[in-house]
Amino acid sequence: MNLTMNLKSPYLIIDMAQETYTNEDPLKLESGEFLPGFQLAYTTQGHLNTSKDNVIWVIHALTGDANVQEWWSGLVGEDKFYDPTKHFIVCANLLGSCYGSTQPLSENPKTGKPYYYDFPHLTTKDMALSLDLLREHLGIMEINTLIGGSLGGQVALEWAYLLKHKVKNTVILASNAKTSPWTIGFNETQRMAIESDSTWGQSTPEAGKKGLEAARAIAMLSYRHPENFAENQADAEDKTDQFRVSSYLRYQGNKLANRFNALSYWTLTKTMDSHDLGRGRGGVKKALSEIPSRVLAIGVDRDLLFLREESQFIAQNVQLGTYREIQSPYGHDAFLIEYSQLSYILSSFYLEAND
Known part of the structure; x- marks a missing residue:
């Protein structure tokens, strides 16, 4: 300072x-x-x-x-x-x-x-x-x-x-x-996503990175309200696949995984649970x-x-x-x-x- x-x-x-x-x-x-x-x-x-x-x-x-x-x-x-x-x-x-x-x-x-x-x-x-x-x-x-x-x-x-x-x-x-229990439940599903990553358990900085992407996508569903998704992620035409919200959640997951690490995310969500x-x-x-x-x-x-x-x-x-x-x-x-x-x-x- x-x-x-x-x-x-x-x-x-x-x-x-x-x-x-x-x-x-x-x-x-x-x-x-x-x-x-x-x-x-x-x-x-x-x-x-x-x-x-x-x-x-x-x-x-x-x-x-x-x-x-x-x-x-x-x-x-x-x-x-x-x-x-x-x-x-x-x-x-x-x-x-x-x-x-x-x-x-x-x-x-x-x-x-x-x-x-x-x-x-x-x-x-x-x-x-x-x-x-x-x-x-x-x-x-x-x-x-x-x-x-x-x-x-x-x-x-x-x-x-x-x-x-x-x-x-x-x-x-x-x-x-x-x-x-509701918030702990959301956090647990995110940690389950991280656990499902085949690299989780390895002693490397990249461990759990793909799982963290999925965890962030889950988290985004709790951070926003359905009205917000309906307004900003609705598709303009009839579709059966490749929805805007799917792309949005994948983008948010990738964005976080490139700036954060799964081990810190795991630690901090556990901290939140214990509050x-x-x-x-x-x-x-x-x-x-x-x-x-x-x-x-x-x-x-x-x-x-x-x-x-x-x-x-x-x-x-x-x-x-x-x-x-x-x-x-x-x-x-x-x-x-x-x-x-x-x-x-x-x-x-x-x-x-x-x-």
């Missing part, structure tokens, strides 16, 4: 940067296993103000990365809702993901070879703990807004529980407090009730993967909860697309805090 101090200015100037945080101490995981040190790739944009209370920490979804200004360009960036000229924006690649953080293809220091299938099981609590170590490394004492969607929302909720009063606002988009804020804390309702920050839970009316009722449940059980809803035929993916609605909802949320 590029840090410069202007002695004539009260601001710590932090340029847009992509860096890697290295923790050499073993990280005890919720499973009881230890990860012998780890790395997190992260980006920072903007600068800390004098009171250091303008931190916006974004947590990406399943196959996202730390470059939030690219995949959330309608919400983060200059003249956008979260503007780096006003905020200090941080986004880290989650532990287990393959965009610069420690993951199954990383070297296991105990063997000198990649972890491959020996990579330990991670939970959302483990991810939150790793992010908190990065927070301490960056010298951030308070987070103004912690925001994430889908898997990112699960990690954000877990971290909000751990942070307590160190976070002022928590925004959870299209997510939940405990993963439902349960109430585990070891007296249940989900009790755990939610112990989150002191203002919480905005945003659901999507036609989300087939994380039902809006799950977002409503979060808002109803935290101390200071608000529920708002995106109306969209895009389904689950709406939180990455419907920028106008998101900006309006977020504006209202912050205005309410000032009333």
